[in-house]
Amino acid sequence: MKKLLAVALAVAMLLGIMSFASADEPVVLKVASIWSAETEANRAPMLKTLAEFEEAHPEIKLEVEWYEANAWKDQGETLALSDSLPDVFYWNAGGVLWNLVSSGDILAMDEYLTDEIKDRLIGGALANMTFDGKVYQLPYTNACSCLYCNTELFEKYNVKIPETLDELYEAVKAFKAAGVTPMALGGGDKWPTNMYTDLITLRFVGDAAARACYYKTEGATFKTQDWIDGMTAFKTLIDLGAFPDDALSLTRDESEVPYFAGEIPMYVHGQWFSGSLSEEMQQKVKAVKFPAVGKGHDNEWMGGPAEGFSISAHTEHPAEAFVAAQFLAEHQSKNGFECGAGLPAWKTDVQCGNPVMNQIAEQVAVGDSLLLWGNTALSGDDATLIGDTVYDVLAGKTTPEQWCEDMETIFAK
Amino acid sequence: MKKKSVAGTILKQLFLILWVFLCLFPLYWMFTMSLKDTNEIFGTNMVGLPTQWLWGNYANAWGSGGRVSNYMLNSVIDTFATLIGTSFLGYMSAYGLLRMRWRGQKAVFTYILMGMMIPMHAALYPLTEILMSLTKTHWALIIPYVAFNIPITILILSGFIANIPYEMEEAACIDGSGIYRTAFTIILPMMVPALITAAIFVFLQVWNELLLASLFTTDSVRTLTVGIKQMSGQYQTDYGSMGAGLVIATLPTLILYMCMSGQVQKSLIAGAVKG
Amino acid sequence: MKRVLSNKWNIMVFVLPTVLFFTYIVIFPIFKTLWYSLLNEIPAKVGDQSHVVWLDNFIKMFTPGRRNSFPGAVGNSLLYAVLSIFVQLPFSMFIALLLANGVKGESFYRNVFFIPVVISSVVVSLLWGRLYKSLLPQMFESFGWTIPKNGFLGNETTKIWFSFLPSLWQYVGYHMLLMYGALKSIPDDIIEAATVDGASGAKLAFRIQIPMIKPMLKVCLSFSLIGSFKLFDTPWVLLERSNMDLPALSMYVEMFSNHKYSYASAQAIFIVLECLVFTVLLNIVFKDRDERRLARGKGAARA
Numbered sequence: 002m003k004k005l006l007a008v009a010l011a012v013a014m015l016l017g018i019m020s021f022a023s024a025d026e027p028v029v030l031k032v033a034s035i036w037s038a039e040t041e042a043n044r045a046p047m048l049k050t051l052a053e054f055e056e057a058h059p060e061i062k063l064e065v066e067w068y069e070a071n072a073w074k075d076q077g078e079t080l081a082l083s084d085s086l087p088d089v090f091y092w093n094a095g096g097v098l099w100n101l102v103s104s105g106d107i108l109a110m111d112e113y114l115t116d117e118i119k120d121r122l123i124g125g126a127l128a129n130m131t132f133d134g135k136v137y138q139l140p141y142t143n144a145c146s147c148l149y150c151n152t153e154l155f156e157k158y159n160v161k162i163p164e165t166l167d168e169l170y171e172a173v174k175a176f177k178a179a180g181v182t183p184m185a186l187g188g189g190d191k192w193p194t195n196m197y198t199d200l201i202t203l204r205f206v207g208d209a210a211a212r213a214c215y216y217k218t219e220g221a222t223f224k225t226q227d228w229i230d231g232m233t234a235f236k237t238l239i240d241l242g243a244f245p246d247d248a249l250s251l252t253r254d255e256s257e258v259p260y261f262a263g264e265i266p267m268y269v270h271g272q273w274f275s276g277s278l279s280e281e282m283q284q285k286v287k288a289v290k291f292p293a294v295g296k297g298h299d300n301e302w303m304g305g306p307a308e309g310f311s312i313s314a315h316t317e318h319p320a321e322a323f324v325a326a327q328f329l330a331e332h333q334s335k336n337g338f339e340c341g342a343g344l345p346a347w348k349t350d351v352q353c354g355n356p357v358m359n360q361i362a363e364q365v366a367v368g369d370s371l372l373l374w375g376n377t378a379l380s381g382d383d384a385t386l387i388g389d390t391v392y393d394v395l396a397g398k399t400t401p402e403q404w405c406e407d408m409e410t411i412f413a414k
Numbered sequence: 415m416k417k418k419s420v421a422g423t424i425l426k427q428l429f430l431i432l433w434v435f436l437c438l439f440p441l442y443w444m445f446t447m448s449l450k451d452t453n454e455i456f457g458t459n460m461v462g463l464p465t466q467w468l469w470g471n472y473a474n475a476w477g478s479g480g481r482v483s484n485y486m487l488n489s490v491i492d493t494f495a496t497l498i499g500t501s502f503l504g505y506m507s508a509y510g511l512l513r514m515r516w517r518g519q520k521a522v523f524t525y526i527l528m529g530m531m532i533p534m535h536a537a538l539y540p541l542t543e544i545l546m547s548l549t550k551t552h553w554a555l556i557i558p559y560v561a562f563n564i565p566i567t568i569l570i571l572s573g574f575i576a577n578i579p580y581e582m583e584e585a586a587c588i589d590g591s592g593i594y595r596t597a598f599t600i601i602l603p604m605m606v607p608a609l610i611t612a613a614i615f616v617f618l619q620v621w622n623e624l625l626l627a628s629l630f631t632t633d634s635v636r637t638l639t640v641g642i643k644q645m646s647g648q649y650q651t652d653y654g655s656m657g658a659g660l661v662i663a664t665l666p667t668l669i670l671y672m673c674m675s676g677q678v679q680k681s682l683i684a685g686a687v688k689g
Numbered sequence: 690m691k692r693v694l695s696n697k698w699n700i701m702v703f704v705l706p707t708v709l710f711f712t713y714i715v716i717f718p719i720f721k722t723l724w725y726s727l728l729n730e731i732p733a734k735v736g737d738q739s740h741v742v743w744l745d746n747f748i749k750m751f752t753p754g755r756r757n758s759f760p761g762a763v764g765n766s767l768l769y770a771v772l773s774i775f776v777q778l779p780f781s782m783f784i785a786l787l788l789a790n791g792v793k794g795e796s797f798y799r800n801v802f803f804i805p806v807v808i809s810s811v812v813v814s815l816l817w818g819r820l821y822k823s824l825l826p827q828m829f830e831s832f833g834w835t836i837p838k839n840g841f842l843g844n845e846t847t848k849i850w851f852s853f854l855p856s857l858w859q860y861v862g863y864h865m866l867l868m869y870g871a872l873k874s875i876p877d878d879i880i881e882a883a884t885v886d887g888a889s890g891a892k893l894a895f896r897i898q899i900p901m902i903k904p905m906l907k908v909c910l911s912f913s914l915i916g917s918f919k920l921f922d923t924p925w926v927l928l929e930r931s932n933m934d935l936p937a938l939s940m941y942v943e944m945f946s947n948h949k950y951s952y953a954s955a956q957a958i959f960i961v962l963e964c965l966v967f968t969v970l971l972n973i974v975f976k977d978r979d980e981r982r983l984a985r986g987k988g989a990a991r992a
Binding site: 071074075076078079082083100104188189190191246247248249250251252255381382385386388389392396398403407410 | 733734755756821822838839840841842843844845848928929930931942945946947948949
């Protein structure tokens, strides 16, 4: 009898210890992040964010897989089809988010998203990640695009930094005459061209009409004179020789090399570009609003919080996944801003050391509106289409009118 | 008697030397690019030898920057695992299909050989369904690589195995060894040249494979081909390191080839004759 | 011994694992792709809205339309096949003949010419890509030739040709080696007899050597044709993102960028059919040769 008791006690103790042990055992979460390349502006801040998480949450262990952005875009949706998405993962907002939400692959965060947490976000942060009133992503950055001017080159060739479209044409002509390629463009990757066309057309079409088109609202159409005028303005830039001769075959990275080398004076691109500038370049480059056209839409911006972290609907640890996703989003927002990789999406007192990023932050803060880029608001082959169509215009294969016809086909589906 | 004209011979040699140049120039270029800095590559000194030999580029590509060392390790693992798989399964099934006697063996043999005509593309999407959950491991690549290379392996083995007389099995039988002993200790050693031939063929297919490798690997199991492609995106501003990465990636196959050129060439011809 | 070799249990052990494995990974997916190609979209994506549409996807693939690039892609793959068969193969043959007929440095040349084949195609593509973007433009300029508008890889009309070049270059050595091997195996007495009769050079090649290596030519043609239809690696690395100017590229983009899985499956099935059809055609064209070879008692029957 005594023996039996002893055994029972031992077993009980063992069970007790085991439950202790498993209580201590950290929950393991699989995380997918982009920025696998060392040169990515967001990588260093992300590493810092991950280190901060390790310290703050020893009970959760993150296993991070790094991807290159384009590759992850392709692979993520395929993983979703076999329900193998990681617990927490980087994703874009807008149309591509809706794809996964509508197929039930993303967990709605509302039950964990307290008002206190929501208060820490900047205004309108969740606009592109909320569907049917439910939130499916937490942003880590606010985005927008603008015109980056290398003031040194402008001074050297005595060119005025353009504030209107006509001044932009003049600037292009002046640089061209001096033998300088006026604007950088990685046409081979297609989406850098959208950076240009989205902003130019926005000036003509306006936020409301463009928004209707990109979100495929009832009654929206690309076949208006404003759209044609916008694309014609883009074509004018092409015809004036604004872009490099081989823009069609350049990748985004390749196209930026001459800009970094101080050989190209202008570049229209997202705010993250300011983080890629060297400290020396940050002193020379001025970020300005895209030139005005005079149709009442000159203080409208493209962008908005358009990327963040989402949670897989099939995760086994939703509560922990939320803690991780929220932490990563908020801290990456702070760290990224601090080192100039992006604009913050969460309220922060941190200052940015990058003067160019500060310029952008100031201007966009007083902007009239922020509209998500066409290729992010749209999804699937609509998103591919808007890349292909601007590529065709750049290649001289189609006219602005034909571009509108081509884009109109997205409403036929 | 062969008529030889001096002019003809000189012309022939010139032509051949020209093609030698065209074959080797890209390699020379790759090597010099790996040691230059970006400015030289870009404009000032494209063709000549580097003014400074920047061996640092290699450190960059190999280690934290390019991580070529990891990718190479993964390629080695995947390729050799595949070779083990194709050799083992290929030999077993070749033996069963061609040495043993049963009804329908010809049909099954033809069945497997027909599979050879199917390019991997055709099965791509369903393969992703089957393999996606394995992408963090090497299995996601090894499994399809083995499966798609079994037919050619069996085909190559079939040619060689036909030349082994059945006396071998008879003798073994008389000696009292079972089928497994016979297959593995008697016939197998005689098939080693055949297995090597098949292995070389499969090696070339698998080491350089790009499509499946880019879909079914995550960073930790990425192979060399994908790693290099990715590196090209990463090193837009550092062509020297990219060149170094390319050299590192090419060196093993080059060295292997130079050591075994005779065997490799024989192997390919054999594979083609059967195919 | 017969009993041992016919033992059903043993046979299964030797053969069954491979057959099952092969069926599961190769055959079963092909049929699944075929099934998917007949649907409007796969169930995993649209749930119960998935239904059979028979040949709709295939019709869609070939319906002319400004944004339908697939017919053009097929055309490009045939273009590559033509270039390969009428430029690359003759060139390889020429080199193979030169070497097989005996020149100084025969084995040196043979070894060197094969080197491009063992280099990974990604490396080849990246090297040529760099060449197109730096060295070639400079060369053209110094010779006073005009560079194609928008660059070698940007110019709409010529970029597809330039994306073919690296592959064509790379595999010359491969075809050359195969033809060389076959040429070398022609019995010496036949060559001597012909030379005594006065044949040499071109006549020898066209009348004797080439006809005698017809089987190997068939192999080269096979590799060439099937390779053209499947061509993926080099253009993928060289051309712009989401380029759909070749069937394999189109299939890849439709599958992984546009997520139109059924449509992409239809394109995949088309590629397979192309390969099958041409394999059968080749077999018919070369049927007589095969039968003659069999009659001579050489070699096993080919699949």
